[in-house]
Every structure is written in C-alpha cells, then in structure tokens.
Amino acid sequence: MTAGAGAQVGLPRRTLLRRSSAALHRRPWLRLGGLLSAPLLWLGVAYLGSLAALLVTSFWSTDTFTGDVVRVWTLENFRQLWVEDVYRTVVLRTVGIAATVTVIDALLAFPIAFYMAKVAPPRVQKALVVAVLMPLWASYLVKAYAWRIMVSESGVVDSVIGVTPGFGLVAATLTLAYLWLPFMILPLFAGLQRLPDSLLDASGDLGAGPAFTFRSVVLPSVLPALVAGSIFTFSLSLGDYITVEIVGGPSQLLGNVVYDNIGAANNLPFAAAMASVTVAVMVCYLAAVRRTGALDNL
Amino acid sequence: MATRFTQAGSMRSLAGSSVLLAVAACGTSGGEESTDTSSGGGLAAPDLPMLQEVGASEDELNILAWPGYAESGQTVPSVDWVTPFEDKTGCQVNVKDFGTSDEAVSLMKTGEYDVVSASGDASLRLIAAGDVEPVNTELVPNYADVAEFLKQRAWNSVDDQMYGIPHGWGANPLMFNTDEVTPAPDSWSVVFEADSPYAGEITAYDSPIYIADAAMYLKATQPDLGIEDPYALDEDQLAAAVDLLEQQRANISEYWSSATQEVSAFRSGDTVVGTTWQYNASLAQSKGTPVKTVVPKEGITGWSDTWMVATDSEHKNCAYMWLDWIVSPQINAEATEWFGEAPANLKACDLASDENFCETYHANDEAYSEGIYYWNTPIAECLDGRTDVTCTDYSDWTTAWTEIKG
Amino acid sequence: MRLPLLARWLLGAGVAVALAFIYVPLLVVVVTSFNSDSTFSWPPRGLTLRWWSAAAQNDGALDAVATSAKVGMAATAVALVLGTMAAFALSRHRFFGRETVSLLVVLPIALPGIVTGIALNNAFRTVLGLDLGFVSLVVAHATFCVVVVFNNVAARLRRLGGNVEEASMDLGATRLATFRMVTLPSLGSALLAGALLAFALSFDEIIVTTFTAGAEIETLPVWIFSNLFRPNSAPVVNVVGTVLIIASIVPIWLSQRLSGDTAGGRI
Numbered sequence: 001m002t003a004g005a006g007a008q009v010g011l012p013r014r015t016l017l018r019r020s021s022a023a024l025h026r027r028p029w030l031r032l033g034g035l036l037s038a039p040l041l042w043l044g045v046a047y048l049g050s051l052a053a054l055l056v057t058s059f060w061s062t063d064t065f066t067g068d069v070v071r072v073w074t075l076e077n078f079r080q081l082w083v084e085d086v087y088r089t090v091v092l093r094t095v096g097i098a099a100t101v102t103v104i105d106a107l108l109a110f111p112i113a114f115y116m117a118k119v120a121p122p123r124v125q126k127a128l129v130v131a132v133l134m135p136l137w138a139s140y141l142v143k144a145y146a147w148r149i150m151v152s153e154s155g156v157v158d159s160v161i162g163v164t165p166g167f168g169l170v171a172a173t174l175t176l177a178y179l180w181l182p183f184m185i186l187p188l189f190a191g192l193q194r195l196p197d198s199l200l201d202a203s204g205d206l207g208a209g210p211a212f213t214f215r216s217v218v219l220p221s222v223l224p225a226l227v228a229g230s231i232f233t234f235s236l237s238l239g240d241y242i243t244v245e246i247v248g249g250p251s252q253l254l255g256n257v258v259y260d261n262i263g264a265a266n267n268l269p270f271a272a273a274m275a276s277v278t279v280a281v282m283v284c285y286l287a288a289v290r291r292t293g294a295l296d297n298l
Numbered sequence: 299m300a301t302r303f304t305q306a307g308s309m310r311s312l313a314g315s316s317v318l319l320a321v322a323a324c325g326t327s328g329g330e331e332s333t334d335t336s337s338g339g340g341l342a343a344p345d346l347p348m349l350q351e352v353g354a355s356e357d358e359l360n361i362l363a364w365p366g367y368a369e370s371g372q373t374v375p376s377v378d379w380v381t382p383f384e385d386k387t388g389c390q391v392n393v394k395d396f397g398t399s400d401e402a403v404s405l406m407k408t409g410e411y412d413v414v415s416a417s418g419d420a421s422l423r424l425i426a427a428g429d430v431e432p433v434n435t436e437l438v439p440n441y442a443d444v445a446e447f448l449k450q451r452a453w454n455s456v457d458d459q460m461y462g463i464p465h466g467w468g469a470n471p472l473m474f475n476t477d478e479v480t481p482a483p484d485s486w487s488v489v490f491e492a493d494s495p496y497a498g499e500i501t502a503y504d505s506p507i508y509i510a511d512a513a514m515y516l517k518a519t520q521p522d523l524g525i526e527d528p529y530a531l532d533e534d535q536l537a538a539a540v541d542l543l544e545q546q547r548a549n550i551s552e553y554w555s556s557a558t559q560e561v562s563a564f565r566s567g568d569t570v571v572g573t574t575w576q577y578n579a580s581l582a583q584s585k586g587t588p589v590k591t592v593v594p595k596e597g598i599t600g601w602s603d604t605w606m607v608a609t610d611s612e613h614k615n616c617a618y619m620w621l622d623w624i625v626s627p628q629i630n631a632e633a634t635e636w637f638g639e640a641p642a643n644l645k646a647c648d649l650a651s652d653e654n655f656c657e658t659y660h661a662n663d664e665a666y667s668e669g670i671y672y673w674n675t676p677i678a679e680c681l682d683g684r685t686d687v688t689c690t691d692y693s694d695w696t697t698a699w700t701e702i703k704g
Numbered sequence: 705m706r707l708p709l710l711a712r713w714l715l716g717a718g719v720a721v722a723l724a725f726i727y728v729p730l731l732v733v734v735v736t737s738f739n740s741d742s743t744f745s746w747p748p749r750g751l752t753l754r755w756w757s758a759a760a761q762n763d764g765a766l767d768a769v770a771t772s773a774k775v776g777m778a779a780t781a782v783a784l785v786l787g788t789m790a791a792f793a794l795s796r797h798r799f800f801g802r803e804t805v806s807l808l809v810v811l812p813i814a815l816p817g818i819v820t821g822i823a824l825n826n827a828f829r830t831v832l833g834l835d836l837g838f839v840s841l842v843v844a845h846a847t848f849c850v851v852v853v854f855n856n857v858a859a860r861l862r863r864l865g866g867n868v869e870e871a872s873m874d875l876g877a878t879r880l881a882t883f884r885m886v887t888l889p890s891l892g893s894a895l896l897a898g899a900l901l902a903f904a905l906s907f908d909e910i911i912v913t914t915f916t917a918g919a920e921i922e923t924l925p926v927w928i929f930s931n932l933f934r935p936n937s938a939p940v941v942n943v944v945g946t947v948l949i950i951a952s953i954v955p956i957w958l959s960q961r962l963s964g965d966t967a968g969g970r971i
Binding site: 012017018021024025028029031032035036038039040042043044046047048049050051053054057108109110111112114115119126129130131132133134135136137138139140141142143145146147148149150152154155156159178181185209210231232235236238239240241242255258259262268271272275278279282286290 | 707708711714715716717718719721722723725726727728729730732733736744745746747785786787789790792793797799803805807808809810811812813814815816817818819820822823824826827831843846847850873876878879880904907908910911924925928929932941942944945948949951952953956957960
Binding site for chain 1: 427551553699701
C-alpha cells in the first residue's frame with residue numbers, strides 16, 4: 001500500500017503470531033490436536049465418562065428400603081430385565097411405537113419437503129420453512145396438552161370424525177409423531193434441495209413416470225436424509241415419558257419405566273440397566289445407518 | 299498427513315480410556331451410610347442430632363410440597379400464606395411441587411430442599427435413609443395444639459422420637475360423576491370388578507401405594523386371604539392384589555398423578571368413577587362438573603402429612619420457623635381448608651372460613667380417623683406384627699406396579 | 705419443475721394434510737388460552753381474557769423466560785465454539801478414529817434425553833459432588849447442542865473447500881487473520897443457523913433439564929410443567945405457548961433472511 005513504483009516489498013516481520021501460524025501450517029496434527037482437544041474433552045471424557053459411570057451403576061443394587069446404592073457387583077438388574085416378561089414387552093412396545101412414529105413422520109414429511117425443495121417458488125419456500133419451524137418453539141408440554149384436549153371425549157377429534165382413540169397408545173403415537181415432525185422435515189428438505197433438478201428431468205426424459213422416478217431416483221438419493229431424520233424421531237420417541245403420561249392413558253413405555261425407577265423406586269441401578277438397553281438399541285441403530293451416510297446429513 | 303496422527307490418535311485413545319475407567323471406578327457413592335435396617339423388629343433410624351435452638355433467619359427456605367400446601371398467590375392471588383411468612387421471617391421461599399410420594403423421596407435425595415410435606419408412604423423411607431432428621435418439638439410452640447391422635451404415629455415417629463410436625467390428614471374417597479354413574483356406588487367393586495358397567499372409564503392413582511387400596515378391598519371381599527393391614531402383605535397376598543389390579547387395568551381409562559389430570563378427565567368425560575382426593579373433587583365441583591364423593595363400605599385409605607426437616611439443610615432456622623408457622627391455628631386453617639383436608643391443629647377449626655369445615659372433614663372425629671388406612675411404607679418386617687412370614691416391601695410393590703401397568 | 709396433474713394434486717394434498725396436522729393443535733392451544741374454564745375442557749365453555757392478563761402480570765413466567773434465554777445463550781455460545789472446532793477438525797483432516805468422533809458428536813442428541821439426563825445428574829452429584837445449578841444445566845444443554853452447530857458448520861466447510869483459505873495464507877495472512885477475515889465471514893450464516901437451532905432446542909428442553917437444573921433454576925419448560933400441576937393457573941401456560949409461537953416468527957424469519965442458503969439450518 002505504501003510502496004512506490006520499483007520499491008522492494010519487504011517480507012512480513014517474523015512475529016510470534018506469524019511463527020506459530022507457520023508452525024501450525026507445517027504440523028497439521030498440532031492443529032488437529034488443538035481443534036479436537038476441547039470437544040473431545042467435553043464429549044469424550046465428560047459425556048462418555050458419565051455414561052460409563054451410569055453403566056457401572058447398573059451393575060450395583062439398591063438397599064430396598066432406604067434407596068441408597070449398595071456398591072456390590074451383581075448382574076441382578078440385567079437378569080431381572082431379561083427374565084421378567086413385562087420389561088421385554090415394554091421394550092418391544094417402545095421400539096414398535098418409535099418405528100411407527102418414524103414411518104408416520106416420513107410419510108407426512110415427504111410431500112411437504114418435496115414441495116418446499118422442488119416446486120415452491122422462493123418466497124413460498126421461505127414462508128413454508130418458517131411455517132414448519134414455528135411449532136418447534138411452542139413448548140413441548142403445551143403441544144402435548146393440546147393433543148390431550150384433542151383426543152379426549154368430545155374433544156376436537158371426536159367432534160370432527162365422531163370417534164376418538166381416547167387416551168392410549170394410539171394417541172401417544174400420534175402426539176409423538178406430531179412433536180417430532182419438524183425434525184424429519186428439515187433433513188428431508190435439505191436432502192431434497194441437494195438433489196439436482198436435472199436428474200429428475202433426465203429421468204422423465206428417459207420415459208419414467210413420476211412414480212418410477214420417485215422409486216428409483218429420488219428415494220435412493222434422499223435415503224441418507226431420511227435416515228438422518230429417523231435417528232431423531234426414533235431416539236426421541238424411545239426415551240420419551242412425558243407424552244405417555246399426558247395422553248397415554250394407562251400405558252407405559254421404556255422411558256416411564258426408567259423414570260419410575262429413578263423416582264418411585266429410587267432404584268438408580270435398575271433404571272441405569274434399563275437405560276443401558278436404550279443406549280444399546282440406539283448405538284446399534286447408529287452403527288447400522290452409518291453406512292448410509294446419514295450421519296453426514298444430520 | 300494421516301500417518302503422523304495414527305500414533306497420536308492411539309495415545310489419545312489410550313489416555314482417554316484410562317481416564318474413563320478411573321472416572322467409572324469412582325462411580326457413584328452410596329449416599330449416607332445406611333444403618334442396618336433389619337435389626338430388631340421395625341425401623342432402625344440413623345442416629346442424627348436434632349436442632350437445639352432456633353437461631354437467626356438464613357434468608358432462604360426451599361420447600362418441597364404437595365401442590366396446594368405452600369401457596370404464594372400464584373394460583374389465586376388471595377390464597378397466600380407464603381408471602382406473609384417471608385415478610386415475617388425474612389426467609390425467601392422457593393416452592394417445588396411434587397405429584398407422588400415417590401417423586402418426593404427422590405427429590406429429597408438431591409439435598410436441595412429444606413422442608414418437605416411427607417405422607418406416610420414417604421416419611422419412613424426418608425427417615426431410614428437419613429434424609430430427614432428428628433424434629434425437636436419443643437422448638438415448635440404450636441405443636442402443643444396438634445391433635446393428640448396425630449402425634450407419635452407409626453409414620454411420623456420412631457422409638458418415641460417425632461420426625462416432623464403433622465400438617466393435616468385426609469382420605470382417598472371414591473369420586474363419581476352423578477350424571478353418568480347411577481345408582482350412586484357404595485362399594486369399590488365398581489372400580490375393581492371385571493364386569494363393572496363403567497369399564498373403560500375408570501381411574502386409579504398412579505403410584506405403587508395404590509396396591510393398598512386393592513388389598514383393603516380384598517380384606518373385605520376375600521377374608522380367607524387373611525389380610526389385616528393393607529400395608530403388610532406377604533407374597534401370596536401381594537400376588538392376589540396384583541391379580542386384582544391387573545384385572546382392573548383392562549378397564550382403566552387413565553391413571554392420574556396430578557389433580558389437573560384427574561379433574562380434566564372427569565370434565566371431558568373420559569373418566570366417570572375412581573379414587574380421588576377431596577381437593578380434586580372440590581375443584582371439579584367448582585368447575586361445574588357433577589361429581590360427588592363417597593366412603594365405600596370396604597373402607598378407605600388416606601394420608602397424614604408431616605412436615606419434615608432435611609438433614610443436610612443449610613437453612614434449619616428458617617425450616618423450624620416454617621414448621622411453627624404452618625401449624626399455627628390461622629395458617630393451618632387456611633392451608634387445610636384450601637386443600638380440603640382435616641387440620642392437625644384443632645384450634646384451626648374456629649378460624650376456618652366455613653364454619654362446618656371441621657365437621658365436613660371429621661377433624662375432631664378420632665374414631666373416623668382411626669378407621670382410615672393411612673399411607674404407610676411397606677417393609678419386610680410385617681407392619682401388622684406377624685413374625686412367621688416376611689412381608690413385601692416397597693421395592694416389591696414398585697416392581698409389582700410396573701407389572702400391573704404392563 | 706413440471707409435474708403431471710395427478711402428481712401435482714397428490715403433492716398439494718400431502719402439503720395440505722401436513723400443514724393441517726401441524727397447525728390444528730397449535731390452534732387448539734390458542735383457543736384454549738381464551739377458554740374460561742381452567743381445566744382444559746373442550747369445546748370452550750366461554751371466552752375470557754383473564755389468562756392473558758394473568759400471564760402479563762405473572763412474574764414467574766417472565767423470570768422463567770429470562771432464565772431460559774440466559775441458559776440458551778450460554779449453551780449456544782459453548783456449542784458454537786465446540787461445534788466449530790469439531791467441524792474444522794473433521795472436515796479438514798483425515799485421521800484415525802474420525803468416524804468415531806463424528807459418532808461421539810451425534811451421541812448426546814441420538815441418545816434419549818432421559819439417559820443423558822440421569823447420566824449427567826449422576827456424574828455431577830455423586831461422582832463429582834457438585835451442586836446442580838446454572839453451570840450444570842448449561843453443560844448439559846451445550847452437550848446436545850454441539851451437534852447442531854457441528855452439522856451446519858461441517859456442511860458449509862465441505863461446500864467451501866480449503867482453497868480460499870490457502871490463497872489467503874499464500875498472500876501472507878497468518879492463520880488467525882485468515883480465520884478472522886476469510887473463514888468466519890463465509891461461515892457466518894451457517895453459524896447463525898446452527899446457533900438459532902441450538903437455542904431453540906435448549907429453550908424448549910424439559911427432560912434433561914429436569915435432571916440437571918436443581919431446585920433454584922426455573923427455565924420456561926420447568927415453569928410450565930409446575931404450573932400444569934396447579935389447576936387454577938394451568939391455562940396460563942397456553943397463553944405462554946401462544947406468545948412463544950408468535951414470537952418465534954421473528955428469529956426464524958430473520959435467520960432465513962440472513963442466510964443465503966435456505967436450508968433453514970440442519971439439525
């Protein structure tokens with residue numbers, strides 16, 4: 001900026017900042033280490049550590065009266081989970097509901113995500129994004145209670161179609177599907193946006209009808225996004241206990257059993273054992289979907 | 299670029315796993331040392347000192363209470379006995395509500411609360427765990443006016459030492475919708491029998507302690523089971539109660555754990571009959587729902603709540619000030635009249651706004667009170683004194699409850 | 705794009721169904737906030753503005769909103785830092801265990817909230833012996849917010865590539881200067897989208913909060929939860945819900961405007 005014509009442009013001064021910057025450039029692992037240190041410390045040590053501590057607790061037991069943890073190693077909690085039918089029933093029921101919620105959300109989310117990504121003019125698209133995101137801000141509890149009002153006798157559902165599922169698993173499934181819908185729409189929308197229009201046009205040019213194009217072009221491309229959304233709907237439903245309390249009637253899900261054992265039974269070891277089951281389910285699910293590249297699409 | 303890091307990466311993961319193991323090995327602590335609870339017959343409470351004198355206010359008090367017990371004008375502006383307390387003592391109050399005794403017990407374990415209004419199914423667990431300490435009743439002048447039949451009871455005292463100040467007592471009557479349920483029921487069979495005409499519209503309390511209600515019903519209907527005390531059930535008796543409740547489960551519309559929940563279900567018509575608190579019934583009636591309560595012939599369970607002081611509390615002076623305040627005649631009248639239960643302090647009867655208040659709630663009626671099966675905590679040593687069998691304890695009941703709900 | 709008529713009709717129907725599904729319950733919330741009956745009855749027996757005026761005077765609600773905002777901002781700030789660092793690490797470098805780290809980042813949000821809640825509660829109280837409070841809550845929230853920021857930044861970094869940064873450094877800028885003047889501006893909207901979503905997640909979080917907040921901290925969801933216990937003041941929560949829905953239009957719309965990329969943030 002100051003050099004006149006023909007003047008020598010000097011090298012920048014070798015300040016500490018420059019030297020360290022150069023050093024970092026030459027040693028990428030140092031950069032990497034620095035970048036990873038804080039997140040790894042937080043997530044790897046603190047978070048994983050607390051999960052590990054919880055897992056350890058599941059091998060202990062409780063003094064049944066006082067509720068204090070007795071640090072004696074035992075497999076009793078897991079044995080009980082395995083042997084008593086009710087726990088298996090609850091786990092299967094919860095996994096089933098989580099899967100159903102995922103399917104419902106996928107079916108509901110796809111048309112609107114497709115419309116937003118491919119068909120809607122830009123202003124409509126922006127408006128729709130706002131419209132889809134707004135419910136995320138309304139409190140979870142308020143929305144769940146709204147569903148309670150809707151499915152009760154002479155509630156909204158009853159007034160419109162004459163019959164209502166009442167409080168129970170159907171209501172719980174619908175409510176959960178409702179609560180997690182935005183979490184399915186957003187990744188699908190992002191995934192569909194990345195799908196080039198030209199691909200769809202080309203498929204049409206080659207003679208495929210919309211249904212065929214959907215099955216063979218669209219679906220495979222958005223599968224990672226779909227799976228990414230499913231991770232949310234599945235895991236959020238797997239551990240939920242509040243919705244079931246509000247609209248689930250007399251039913252209980254996995255989250256309720258865990259919660260009751262922390263609260264009612266004051267039996268942290270047993271709750272931890274039950275929680276480990278959910279962790280195991282989710283880790284298996286995550287490992288299975290890693291291959292589909294879903295984790296990059298979250 | 300990748301190779302350099304492999305070494306660092308494996309070093310890091312090694313360090314990481316050793317840290318993890320170290321953390322995990324420290325693991326969880328066992329809370330306070332629990333003393334041997336199986337010595338002798340009954341409960342062995344840890345040896346904890348009690349406060350010897352009430353000093354200056356610590357300017358803070360954290361209350362754990364049943365909803366409606368510590369009102370500060372948030373529900374209805376005129377219903378407030380917390381703000382006057384704050385003004386008088388300078389103890390700034392934070393109130394946390396809980397829905398079931400189980401929640402109360404686990405919340406007390408966090409050590410965040412100074413006083414708790416514990417029912418009988420929570421109090422003994424708190425005492426045994428050392429989460430609450432003995433209460434020095436001499437530091438609570440209003441204790442003298444508490445009804446004698448509430449003092450030194452099984453759920454609020456151990457070895458003649460009081461662990462709290464009684465707040466009041468009430469029952470769990472049967473509530474029914476007068477328009478839908480005719481004729482008016484006089485027996486719990488309407489909620490327990492498989493062929494109840496109100497199947498699918500029945501409610502029950504969502505807590506393992508409800509098993510006692512089933513046991514009480516069985517005491518009357520199946521006397522050969524030999525149930526004397528619904529809280530002292532051996533394995534066969536518990537199994538019978540569980541069968542009854544599993545049978546009931548098929549007819550349940552919803553289990554309730556908060557007043558709002560039960561009242562809303564009655565109002566919408568999803569539920570027409572089931573166990574309740576008087577508070578819920580009064581609330582429903584005030585909203586125009588046609589409900590009535592009745593004491594069925596098999597009897598009723600009930601609860602007597604005690605204000606207890608947390609062992610680890612840092613605000614014990616404020617805690618004792620609260621104990622004295624809440625059981626003072628005027629405040630006890632306000633609090634128990636608002637909730638709908640009989641007051642512990644009989645002088646409150648004259649100060650209630652409804653002059654029939656104490657009659658409605660049988661506050662002076664010792665015989666009526668004796669007829670209630672008060673919530674108690676089931677323990678292995680049978681509460682009815684049997685020594686030839688081991689009774690089931692609360693954790694057995696909790697496991698049973700999960701099975702009942704399916 | 706051009707679609708045959710039947711496909712258009714079906715698509716339109718699908719959109720309508722989805723929108724109806726999303727908004728009918730919200731309408732119920734709004735209507736119930738005017739319901740003169742306080743026990744959530746339907747149809748509303750009468751209309752009243754009572755709950756609205758009660759809400760306006762309700763200090764508890766306002767305090768709770770403020771607390772939630774503070775917690776949200778703190779958690780978002782932490783998540784921004786950690787998420788960006790992790791995103792850089794994973795996008796710009798190849799290393800052993802890369803996939804594991806990315807799995808680790810996702811884990812807090814992939815595991816059910818109750819598991820994260822009791823694990824952290826256990827860790828704080830029994831392992832470390834600390835009191836629950838603002839710090840424990842922010843730590844808990846930041847933990848599951850990291851992934852939101854991470855995803856947005858990583859996606860943006862993938863799109864950007866490293867060329868511009870290299871060019872900047874070739875021209876003599878230090879790493880820090882490059883980061884400040886080149887990288888950060890291009891990340892801007894991704895950071896904003898991530899921050900907004902992280903804030904939203906933290907603002908409405910109830911399950912993990914129940915276990916890690918302690919007695920004194922009352923975030924908005926905790927306040928709502930405790931008010932649902934009080935039958936006579938329960939409808940105020942519907943007022944609060946309505947206000948939140950309407951108020952949320954502003955930040956969402958703003959983030960749409962500021963971010964050229966209309967993906968609306970990636971969860």
